[in-house]
Amino acid sequence: MVQDESQKDVDEYLKLFTNYKLKLKEAKAQGLHEKPSYKRELESYKKQLAKNYMTDAKVNDALVEEAYNHISNDIKANHILVRLAEDASPQDTLVAYNKIRDLRKRAVNEGFEIVRKQVHNGKTVFGEELGWFSGFRMVYKFEKVAYNTPVGEISEPFRTRFGYHIVKVFDKRKARGERTVKHIMISTKQGDTSTDAETRIKDIYTKIKQGETFEDLAKEFSDDKNSAPSGGLLKPFSSGQLSVPEFEEAAFALQNKGDISEPIKTNFGWHIIKLENAKPIGAFKELKPELEDKVKRDARSQLIEEALISKLKDKYGITNTDLSYFKTILNEDFYKRNLETSRRF
Template identity: 50%
Template sequence: MKNFLSLCLLAFLSATTVFAQNKKEVLMTIDGKPVYANEFERVYSKNLDLVQDESQKDIDGYLQLFIDYKLKIAEAKEQGLDKTADYTKEFSKYRDQLSRNYLFEDKVAEELAKEAYERGKEDIDASHILIRADYEALPQDTLAAYNKIKGIRERALKGEDFSKLAKLYSEEPGAKERGGDLGYFSVFSMVYPFESAAYKTKVGEISPIVRTSFGYHIIKVNDKRARQPKVEVSHIMISDKKGARDFNPEERINEIAAMLKQGENFESLAKQFSDDKNSAVLGGKLKPFTKGDLRAPEFEDAAYNLKNIGDISKPVKTDFGWHIIRLDEKLPMESFDQQREELEKKVNEGERSKIVTSATNKKIKEKYGFKKEASYLPFFDTYLGDDILKRKWEMTPISSNDDKVLFTIGDKKATYSDFAKYITERQKSTRPYKLKESLLVDFYDEFETNELKDYFKERLEFENEDYAAILNEYRDGLLIFDVMDKNIWQKGKNDSIGIQEYYNKSKQDYQWKQRVDADIYAATSEALAQQVLKMLGEGKTSEEIKTTLNSDAKVNVIITPGVFEIDQRELPENFEIKKGVSKIYPSHDSFVVVNVNEIIAPGPKSLEDVKGKVLSNYQNDLEKSWMESLHKKYDVEVNKKTLKHVKKQLK
């Protein structure tokens, strides 16, 4: 998704609306097209605190930035970027998100989120029996499935072993091996009707028959337990994805584990050796999480297996590398307000969304008036060929005599032709259907919902000034992104010759500091560091030193070879740059000796070393030239009388 929100801070979000035009004070024109004073007043007041350059905080300075912004919008429209499919799709997506704040569905979503929060306090251990019957099954097959599950439930209620019944009759894959056992699950883990039945059934009891998209179920609840709250941990990570390393990651993590057992400080080791740089500077501390939050189940399991505050895990392997984890805190359960945003997102993305949609549609119909006209099934059952089931149906024009009105919402009529166009597009992304009638029912429900919401959003832009202003901010923000992407970012990124020429002209701006090719020895005590000094003086290799001073039971020294800039964190503070073996430096509860093999003088970095920074600077130059061309291309005239009035108003 385009991250245009940060862009908008730079682009000075516009707020042009139908309401802004009521106040006919024209601040300026761009090729004769008016820009109104209250648009400028709005963005100036809104964004003034975001402007970092003090010279641009006065109205005249800010006006120049505003003109640049409006020129970019004008150029985006000149290039037709407001008509592209990507732009239309992105804008529609943002409009949907924004309108949720005004639609009635938020209230319903909030109630379902509260229900989910309460359910989420428990995990449920349950078993189930499934008799398959999807929503497209023939009536006689549906009835047969229902009668079958009904008979099984009666036998279970009389005391027959539930697991044996599941092995005999359940049509769930793997039922014969597991006996219907699902283990522990919590809210959002199962389809909503199944989840609801499980939470409403007491421990030891069997649920009523439940219908889902899979078929008919009965559920036996074996246990309910309180869900685990979040934990806070610190970790030390050694990545095994960091290219060709000069040491073995597994060996390094085992060395660190041994040092921790010897009583070395966890935070100091994390700062010195952890490859997770974001947490390393904090002594390895991570944000609180619960199971399922991270993309590393092995890490989560290891963290939750730690019982007491301060307990430290054995080395744990994940997709990110090797970790040692320390339990820092077990947190209380979060409040509803703390979880609200995440819960409402899940409500609106899952099966619960159908409940939200139904309630929202009802409210819109009541607000604007809704009337159903002609039935769609008799006509469309004949009009649609069977190739719709293969997603290859092609629409043929509907005559004016046949093109009836399906329904009316407010002053808008939805016709057979409108529905047919919807079917044409919708079939491309539909799931396979067996029956044309089932497809039509689902497509009509979707079509009606879309028409109702679109009408609501259209009216909202006329009825609500704040909504209209914010919506236009999204509209223009997306245009700014697209015009910059096309004319600056992609152009710069793909111009390898231009980047090389820019680098050649400015390579003096990209310089290495003084560097050393060195081996860094971190010892656990000053006495051991003295031994390192002695052995280096005797000409011992780093491998010989490690073998002598470390053992399987105890790690006394860790060696890090590499090339380091003089202020790099691996080197001790106030390190004296000279070739050969250094003195002993205290550093992060260790004692460090550095054997400098070579001193590398400051010099230019290669283009490959600084390509990202060079590209950014090159694009800035492109933008500067581009803006100069826009000022020449468009005729901008500022109304000095209106500007004077604006200054008076804002002061």
């Protein structure tokens, strides 16, 4: 009886394995293994499997601590960018590098802001105001240089995937955490004057002061149709996430839940803001798991891999990393286990 059951299991497994191999053969005959979507998915799986092995604990811990320091502090900076494709030729790369070097010299002598405004053309050269930002808001190379540049100084030229940059840091401060707010917005509609919108927002503000419910007024009067149905509620945000600095400053000026701002004006119109929640930056121990995950998904992860590869090279005395020989032997014979090792090996 045991033998019969065992044979039954073997037969079932053999049937499954045969069907599996037939499906693989059919898929290959149809050329599915050459499809770009399949190749992308396979490459993704390879990277996922490698992640558990391509890591260096010391470097990972250092990057996580650095990330916490960055999210705990905000930076106010502007930059000048000379655009350059990632696959640019050596000649084009040298031209872009020399150009950013010249712009830095001019910025030092003539003033960063004067040069930034003069050279911006929105195509090949960008001179942009960045406002306040913190960790993970910029590409890592840019973020690292900005945090390592003293207030009032202009960085040396550096390259990201966008091209060559120089950055000037104007100020640094402790991060203000996260805010969740509700707002009532009166936009300046076509045909209206700014006075019309200001009058309407002041009337609403008077109603709030007289005791009417903020949320009901938002539903009835707010021109922000996305947030009005929920009483004006917006998604949580931190410094630098909004493109409206006046709104951001007014929101962070509110300290206690339920505090309501006076009417403020932005490019979108007039607003009244109500604070729902003020969340400070958490302790390192609390945020560490989240930061570890972000570091693994960020460009920082490349530094971890590079550190591990360098350590392994040193450990095993590897100086020659030419893999061309191995490419020649990874053929059908290799996968069928008919490999005969070359005498060179």
